[in-house]
Amino acid sequence: MKKLGIVLLALVLCLGSALALAEYPDRPVTMIIPYAAGGTTDVYGRTLAALLEEQLGQSITVVNQGGASGSIGSQYVYDQPADGYTLLVCAETMGTYRTMGVCDLGYDNFTVISPLVGDPKIIVVGKDSPYNTLEELLAAIKEKPGKVTMAHSGPGGSGHNQGLVLGVFGYDVAMISFDSGNAALLGVIGGQVDFTNPNISTLGSYIESGEVKPLAVFASERLEAYPDIPAFTEVVPEAEKYLDIPYTVLTFCVKAGTPDDVVAALKDATKTVLASDTWQEFVRKNAANRIFEQYTTDEEIKGFYDHWQSVVCWMQYDAGVAPVSPETYGIERP
């Protein structure tokens, strides 16, 4: 009798877990945003969560767990079971945690459901700046090495990383770290710093109000929304190799080792969301890079993150920004 009971119990448990697997998600899901409410990651994460809820048929609770460049929240997700009930929307710092000595996490520890968006950056100077074109600015940097100042959004952040590209091509600028992209922009508007490279999503109205002069899109292509601003590579063609990737990269992922069927269910739902009018309209309004359409297959996604990691980690290490060599983690030189 007792044996029968155990067998029955085992059967019920098996059946139960099989059903649970078949029906992901069968309970509310948590999405961790590893940054404070109000930032770009938060805004995109919440938009994604709201649309994803409709597809998954379960509520998604968005939790902000900020701190240490997003590594606290990312670590939390990594410490949870790999069952697809704790989602993560992270920024590009995930690719540089290890070499910056922040923590031991990298993109390899997570399974990317989809890249989301990149935020293009524009090189701007204040309205009273003597520089009117990118050529003039670059000439001034060449003339007084180490004297022209560039404000960026924070150490090891996207603005800083992209600024390092200048150093690769022999433009020696004095990098000044600020607490956020907006604070860096204010430094330029207030006339304390010569130039900066803010995200287009926050810059928009400053161009219209004439408070800053946009000199170039810091990328290899012009932007649809601002066709008159030249691309950086039009002036420095050899920078193509470094500027064909976005420097602000938002990624939607789960912990590595999450069951394949759960990942598949999330990918399907996310695909529908990313094609929806609401999402498309939101991305268009923010003039963001559409990397979610650029990299869709598993190989493309892996290729993109590997390439990104290799370019940025080595550039940081060569410039003395990152203390740990990328070689330690088997990241090859680009």
Added chain:
Amino acid sequence: MADILSVLSVKFVLLVFLGSVAGLFVGAIPGLSVSMATALLVSITYTWQTNDALAMVMGVYVVGVFSGAVSAILINIPGAPSSVVTTLDGYPLARKGQAYKALYYATIYSFIGSVFGLVALALLAGPVSRLAIKFRPMDYFLLALFGLATVGSVTSKNYVKGLISAALGLIVSMIGLDPLVGTPRLTLGISQLRGGISTVPALVGLFGFAEVLSVIFDGHMSQTVESMGHERMSLREVLRHWKLSLYSSLLGTLVGALPGAGGPVAAFLSYNEAKRLIKKPEVPFGEGAVEGIVASESSNNACIGGALIPMLTLAVPGDAVTAIILSVFYVHGLKPGPMFIRESASSFHAILLASFIACGALLVLGLLVAPRISKVISVPKNILLPIVTVLCVVGAFACNNRLFDVGLMFVFGLVGFLMRRRGYPAAPMVLALVLGKTMDSNFRRAMALAAVADNPLVSLFGHPITAFLLVCTVLVVLSNIPFFKRLTHRKKA
């Protein structure tokens, strides 16, 4: 005017009021913060219309900042860092059985401060934001240093003990990722410390849990406060301090408009000014002077209008709450920035209108609730303390959803308790914690800029705002050195 009123509807007013009631509770309950409540509102109001969402958020914000004073006065636990100063005179007043009087003053002057700041927002957003842009990294550093220099003299009879407390706070604030290099420092290999020490667990521990420990240690568990006074106050009598209030509000608005400084600095500066200007208060400062409450509450509420100015015109939040309100804007597709007030006039009007209605709600709720809630002071400690302890734990956890923060709260509680026993004030430590990161990064930023400038000294000090702040800081420090104190006394004699 017609534009502004077009936003108005019964639903709008109700939502503001609902937000105000919510703000009253989260602000007054130690550990639950206004920024937490607004963060929660971002999710709730996600699908709402923009104006409805703004109505609710502004209600929570305006009343929440005020109600931080309620717990500060009644149980000596400030609801938020900006109410820390209110404890200095509010709690002593409550202990004398005049809790009602303290709450009444806090209500009236929070109302005046809020209205002052919002009028400045409505009329002077442009000029004030242009002034804020003029502040250089060195100026932010000096402003914070000035705040810390005054805090020592404000909170303790012993200036040195105040400074030591502030220095401790500064060291604690250095824990975490280095703001200019990006690598961990002072984390002792504990991975959870990489994110730094958040303000909420520290505040709740230093004031809340430390209070619990102190009472247990003193063994005054069942002792209730002396008889409750319920003295009648004429409005004319209360409004006598309008000059001090306006001056404090002005300080609050200006400091609020500077990103990163915010409520606590404004309150400390105003309190220091009040102490300097009013030589003979009826009751000495620190023992229940209503002037202290007037200065603190006027200025921290005036910060609301001030903090909204850079948020709306520069997209740079003035404090933690406006940072979250900024996300409400982004989520609803609005773009704060130099064109905002012109381009999104209707949203700007909605904010103003909601804030002014919330001020009304503040007055009504404050006056309605004050006489009832002031009885909390007579609740026996053996009932009150367990509740406070639970709230401390909940608040510490809720601020970043980490159990680690609860542990931190207990550590800070113990530290706060030991500091109290030795006569070290906790307030400077909290202020230093809030300001430390800003001071550190701005000072080093100023140095980095000076290093590449043609003339480093001119780059550092050659600006009127910098010179002014430098002189103020030096004067505060000098005036507290015994040698100079004697010197000035002799001159007078």
